[in-house]
Amino acid sequence: MQRLSSLFGRTLREDPADATIASHRLMVRGAFIRPLGAGIFSYLPLGWRTLRRIEQVVREEMDAVGCQELLMPVVHPSTLWERTGRFASLGPELVRFKDRAERNMVLALTHEEIALDLAARLVGSYRQLPVSVYHFQTKFRDEPRPRGGLLRTREFTMKDAYTFDPSPESLDATYRQFVTAYVRAFRRCGIEPLVVESDAGAMGGSDADEFHALTSAGEDTIVVCPTGDYGANQEVATTQPPEPDDAEPLPMEKVETPGQETIAAVAGYLGIPTQRTLKAVFYWTGEQIAFVAIRGDLDVNEAKLRRALRAPDIRLAADQELTAAGLVPGYASPVGLDEVLVVVDRSVECAANLVAGANMPGAHLVNVNFPRDFNADLVEDIADVAAGDPCPRCGTALELRTGIEIGNTFKFGAYYSGKLNATYLSEGGSPQPIVMGSYGIGITRLAAAIVELHHDEDGIIWPASVAPYNVHVVQLGQADEVTQAAERLAQDLEAAGLSVLVDDRDESAGVKFNDADLLGIPIRCTVSRRTVRADAVEIKMRHQDPREQVASAEAVARVVAEHDALLAALSPDAPVGLLPVETAAMANSHDPLKGT
RNA sequence: CGGGGCGUGGCGCAGCCAGGUAGCGCGCAUCGUUCGGGACGAUGAGGUCGGAGGUUCAAAUCCUCUCGCCCCGACCA
Numbered sequence: 001m002q003r004l005s006s007l008f009g010r011t012l013r014e015d016p017a018d019a020t021i022a023s024h025r026l027m028v029r030g031a032f033i034r035p036l037g038a039g040i041f042s043y044l045p046l047g048w049r050t051l052r053r054i055e056q057v058v059r060e061e062m063d064a065v066g067c068q069e070l071l072m073p074v075v076h077p078s079t080l081w082e083r084t085g086r087f088a089s090l091g092p093e094l095v096r097f098k099d100r101a102e103r104n105m106v107l108a109l110t111h112e113e114i115a116l117d118l119a120a121r122l123v124g125s126y127r128q129l130p131v132s133v134y135h136f137q138t139k140f141r142d143e144p145r146p147r148g149g150l151l152r153t154r155e156f157t158m159k160d161a162y163t164f165d166p167s168p169e170s171l172d173a174t175y176r177q178f179v180t181a182y183v184r185a186f187r188r189c190g191i192e193p194l195v196v197e198s199d200a201g202a203m204g205g206s207d208a209d210e211f212h213a214l215t216s217a218g219e220d221t222i223v224v225c226p227t228g229d230y231g232a233n234q235e236v237a238t239t240q241p242p243e244p245d246d247a248e249p250l251p252m253e254k255v256e257t258p259g260q261e262t263i264a265a266v267a268g269y270l271g272i273p274t275q276r277t278l279k280a281v282f283y284w285t286g287e288q289i290a291f292v293a294i295r296g297d298l299d300v301n302e303a304k305l306r307r308a309l310r311a312p313d314i315r316l317a318a319d320q321e322l323t324a325a326g327l328v329p330g331y332a333s334p335v336g337l338d339e340v341l342v343v344v345d346r347s348v349e350c351a352a353n354l355v356a357g358a359n360m361p362g363a364h365l366v367n368v369n370f371p372r373d374f375n376a377d378l379v380e381d382i383a384d385v386a387a388g389d390p391c392p393r394c395g396t397a398l399e400l401r402t403g404i405e406i407g408n409t410f411k412f413g414a415y416y417s418g419k420l421n422a423t424y425l426s427e428g429g430s431p432q433p434i435v436m437g438s439y440g441i442g443i444t445r446l447a448a449a450i451v452e453l454h455h456d457e458d459g460i461i462w463p464a465s466v467a468p469y470n471v472h473v474v475q476l477g478q479a480d481e482v483t484q485a486a487e488r489l490a491q492d493l494e495a496a497g498l499s500v501l502v503d504d505r506d507e508s509a510g511v512k513f514n515d516a517d518l519l520g521i522p523i524r525c526t527v528s529r530r531t532v533r534a535d536a537v538e539i540k541m542r543h544q545d546p547r548e549q550v551a552s553a554e555a556v557a558r559v560v561a562e563h564d565a566l567l568a569a570l571s572p573d574a575p576v577g578l579l580p581v582e583t584a585a586m587a588n589s590h591d592p593l594k595g596t
Numbered sequence: 597c598g599g600g601g602c603g604u605g606g607c608g609c610a611g612c613c614a615g616g617u618a619g620c621g622c623g624c625a626u627c628g629u630u631c632g633g634g635a636c637g638a639u640g641a642g643g644u645c646g647g648a649g650g651u652u653c654a655a656a657u658c659c660u661c662u663c664g665c666c667c668c669g670a671c672c673a
Contacts, residue, residue: 013622013634014608018666038665093672110673144597144671152672199673208673219672302670315670408673440673476632510633517633528632538632 001490002045002469004503004515007031009044011515021217023451024149026460030518032468039146039154046519047447049468051157054189054443054450055136057465058159061185061572065177067132067161072114074138078104080113084419089312093141107140112416112438115162119434120422126166129424129434130174134161136443148217150448151404157444163437166424168413171435175207175411178439182211182407184572185441189450190463194403196222196231199303200410207411211441212403213449222401225391230398235303238381239389239398242295245352250367252335258362261330263296266355266364273297278348278356278368280332282317285309289317289325291332291340292382293370295347295354299384308343308380326359333357334374335365344376345383404449407441460520461543464566469501471559472521474512476528485552486527489537492556493525498563517542522566523559 009031018035019025027033032047043051059069078096081087086094087106095107108114115133123129139158146152161178165171179195186193191213198210210233212222223237224230232238260266267274277296282289283305290309292300306314319329325340333356334342348354348370356368370376387400414433417423423431447466454461464470471493475486483504490500501521503512509528516524526538526547537555540547541562550558 010606010623012607017602017608020667035665091671112673141672145667145669147667313671410673438673474632478631508631508633508635510635513633515634526632530632 001494001500001502004501005505007045007501009046011518019149021148021151021452022455023151023217023448026451026455026518026520027149027448030460030520033150039143039152041150041153041155041444043444046468050462050466051443051447053466053468054446055157055159057188058185058441058443059136061181061188062134062159062161064184065132065181067134067163067178067181069135070133071135072108072111072118072137074108074140076106076108076114078106080117080420081106084113084416086113093143095140095142108137109139109141110158110438110440111135111137111160112162112412112436113420115160116164116416116420116422116434116436119162119164119436120417120420123164123424123434126424126426126432130163130165130170132161132163132174134159134439147219148448150444151217152219153444156442159441159443161439163439165435165437166426166432168411168435171411171413171437175409175437178409178437179209182409182439182441186211186213186406186446187572188465188570189446190454190465190570191406191446191449193406194222194224194231194401196224196233197236198233198408199235199307206413209409210405211407211409212401213406213446213453214401214403215449215452216402217452218402218404220403220405222403223385223398224401225394225396225398227391227394227396229393230391234301234385234400237385237398238392239385240392240395241381242347242350244350247352249369249372250353252365252367252369252373254358254363255366256362257331257364260364267296270355270364270366272355275351276354278334278351278354280334280357282322282327282332283309283314284317284321285311285341286313287311288341289321289327290314291327291334291337291342292345293334293342293348293356293374293376294345294383295351298345298347298386300345301382301384304380304382305343308378308382309341328357328359328361331357331359331361331363333359333365333368334376335359335368337374341378342374342376343378343380343382344370346379346381347383349379404445404452405442406446406449408439410438412436412438455520458514459518462520462522463570464522464563465570467521468519469521470498470523470563471500472516472519472524473500473502474516474524474526475502475504476509476512476526478506479529481532482527482529485532489525489527489552489555493559496556496560498560523562525555525559 011031012029015025016028019028031044033041035041078087094109097105099105136159140155143154146154163174165174193211196210198208200208221234223232223234260269263274263277263279267277274296279294279296281292281300322329352369353367356365358365388397391398413435417433422434426432451460473486473490490502493500522542524540531538535552536549538547538549
């Protein structure tokens with residue numbers, strides 16, 4: 001048992017000034033974590049115990065699908081990273097340094113290279129496949145902007161798994177197993193994950209899914225169909241193509257629009273809806289300017305544009321870059337442009353008689369029609385999906401949600417195997433590339449997501465599966481009889497298999513109860529002069545209000561039963577797949593920031 | 597990287613504009629009284645005011661530079 005009087009860490013009465021989101025605030029106040037630098041945290045005993053419990057849930061689900069735990073290093077020679085090309089292609093988020101012999105080294109930000117290299121060395125035959133490994137390991141990514149406590153850190157703990165299959169079909173089966181294992185793990189941690197399609201990445205992935213905890217504290221926008229048949233990260237989400245406008249194309253004309261430099265201004269000035277305008281957005285690809293033409297009411301989705309252009313590092317172009325290319329900011333038009341790369345969103349292809357800039361100050365063109373009036377180098381879907389757009393599968397109005405990405409899964413196929421020459425001998429005796437999958441769960445981020453979904457104004461409400469201790473024994477008063485009773489209760493609870501935190505501090509009842517609420521251990525037992533005289537123990541569940549006195553002789557059995565019931569409620573067993581949005585709505589209703 | 601904010605005992609803050617003995621609340625220590633939802637009284641410890649340089653008789657305060665942290669955006673397997 002741990003006594004609060006000797007716990008390393010102190011709770012804070014006031015919120016830390018720099019914490020804005022609930023999980024950050026409560027985990028610092030409750031002595032779970034302390035910041036060391038931007039995006040770098042120490043995990044105090046309470047926090048570390050919690051992380052280890054989360055790990056254990058994940059570990060059990062990984063073991064259950066036959067995945068084998070190992071441990072790979074944090075510091076790597078750059079060699080393998082050079083062979084896959086990532087030493088050069090990754091940006092400053094990959095920390096590079098030299099050792100004493102001037103060899104290039106990196107800090108692990110993931111372990112595909114290392115895991116696959118191991119597989120290549122250890123797997124020789126199809127008889128050894130499929131096989132999979134995982135570990136819990138520190139990752140370091142020099143993020144440009146850490147934020148939200150454990151939500152986005154530079155140093156973090158990740159459970160990453162790597163699967164090795166003999167064929168894409170075999171990988172498909174493995175992949176489904178892992179998705180199922182992930183959903184089970186998250187449910188056991190008290191999170192109903194929303195599984196959505198995600199960006200497979202510019203690095204050769206063929207298929208990818210993300211697992212989201214829905215809460216307004218998240219950073220990702222998720223597009224979901226209320227029928228549950230579609231869900232995708234906004235980076236890859238699509239909607240049904242717009243209905244073609246079969247209006248008769250009218251002759252193009254120039255109109256004076258002095259001072260009307262924005263879509264809203266032009267539309268207002270001409271008395272038309274923004275859907276009837278053509279918005280020009282300019283990106284710099286690193287080599288040239290890309291002129292993006294999109295319907296005025298839509299927004300450009302940069303992730304889609306990046307893929308369409310096959311340009312990993314696009315950014316909005318600066319005004320001087322536009323002027324240098326002969327474009328007039330506010331009045332730019334694709335009409336009459338030859339030198340510039342033009343990307344047209346499919347919304348423009350389907351529209352008729354749009355208003356576009358005239359490439360001169362103070363004037364616009366009306367009745368612009370594509371492709372009659374201008375050319376495109378690319379026509380693609382590069383628009384953000386908006387709430388209300390029709391589901392690509394069933395046409396139902398789509399909804400937008402905010403989520404924390406707590407896990408992801410990727411099919412890499414033979415992409416890395418080709419680079420690292422990772423092969424096995426097939427039944428026919430020929431070398432074949434190992435077919436790889438990669439699966440991540442951010443353990444520290446998952447802890448933050450759990451707190452976001454499980455807290456109230458008084459503190460954290462840990463799911464029983466991951467709480468740092470099972471039971472919080474609060475001793476009120478320092479009388480010998482009370483101390484002894486609390487001690488005995490704690491010992492009996494431990495003998496029954498529960499972990500116990502005892503608040504034996506000489507503090508007032510209010511301080512102790514408030515700290516108990518803050519720390520969020522699911523079951524609280526109070527021992528005081530009053531309960532000792534009644535030969536009883538008061539039991540209170542953290543997630544509900546009633547307090548109940550139970551006879552001492554029955555207290556332990558009762559606590560065990562309550563704890564078992566809490567664990568049973570965190571059942572992993574429910575249909576797996578793309579989850580219905582009702583569950584998403586339920587998850588959101590837990591979020592006090594949004595109200596209910 | 598762009599924009600904004602903030603660095604003053606362990607935590608939360610005031611003082612800065614209008615330079616002149618570094619303050620408040622909480623916490624901490626000791627003693628006493630309290631003792632079921634952040635008790636009360638008394639006494640006490642604890643701060644090179646993020647750092648460097650400058651202006652000045654005098655700098656937490658004014659100027660310059662710099663480091664760090666937070667938020668928004670950019671970015672993000």
